[in-house]
Amino acid sequence: MxxxxxxxxxxxxxxxxxxxxxxxxxxxxxxYIDIGAYGKECDSTIFKESSLWKLMEKNELHIPDPEPINELQDQDFPYVFLGDEAFALTTNLLRPFGGYHLTTTKKVFNYRLSRARRYVECAFGILSNKWRILHRPLNVATDFAVDIVKAACILHNIIREKDGLHYEEHEINELPIMGFEDAVHQSNYVRGGRHANEIRNKYAEYFVSDAGSVPWQNSSI
Structure with missing residues (x-):
């Protein structure tokens, strides 16, 4: 404590x-990493207080301009971050559609979003399996614990750049995430404004189009 x-x-x-x-x-x-927030805080609060959110709000992240996803598209799509239900829907951050009686288009969107977010979960799995110190309680001062986690993330990136990934996709998906738990999912953000909703709907329509669909998505929702 x-x-x-x-x-x-x-x-x-x-x-x-x-x-x-x-x-x-x-x-x-x-x-991007932000380490050291109180364990009792929920995702949405932590994100809103982060430097990433503040830069997004001020439009200072230097996100590339919107462009077509592929050569078959003439519509421009903005570059986006992907988040779960805890995060705000913005013009550059997509979150799932909420509710229980969703259309097929919205269900497909949620599935595709979840599938893409798997890379984040796998990154945590690789991190925790490489640095076993994260498997046990860190009985050190809080500032030192922050430094340990920060160093692990930096070394994780260095190894990724130097050695590449030595796992098959099925092995990545099976990596246990040791030493990490999800923060409280208590979202204060539901409505993202008309423009943000239009962008999410645009991606949702793309994922069910001939150009953007994948063969297995309907059987996965």
Whole structure:
């Protein structure tokens, strides 16, 4: 238990923790990390207080301009981050459609979003399986624990650049994520504004089009 922290680090799984908020790319590399938030805080609060969110809000992330997804498309699509239900829907961050009675188009979108987000889960799996120190409680000062996790993420990226990935896809999907738990999913963000919803709908329509669909998606929803 961190000194003089009360219950701030005490999470919903009933132990003390810090939060690692991360963005990963399709090569399982971390492109952004924010470490050290209180374990009791929910994803949405942590994200809203992060430097990433503030840069997104000020349009200072230097995200590339929208462009067609492939040569068969003449529509421009914005580059986007992918998040789960805890995150805000914005023009550059897609989250799943909520609700229980979804159309096929919305179900397919949610499936494709979940499939793409698997890269993030796999990045955490690779990280935790490489650095076994993350398998046990870190009985050190909080600042030192933050440094340990930060160093592990940096070394993870260095190894990814140097050695590449030595797992088959099925092995990646089976990697256990040791030492990590999801933060509380308590979203304060539901409506993303008309433009953000239009962008999500645009991606949803693309995923069920001839150009954007994959053969197995309807059997997976």
């Amino acid at each position: 961190p000194e003089k922290s009360g219950s701030m680090y005490y999470n919903y799984k009933n132990y003390f923790s810090i939060v690692l908020l991360a963005v990963a790319d399709s090569n399982y590399r971390f492109t």
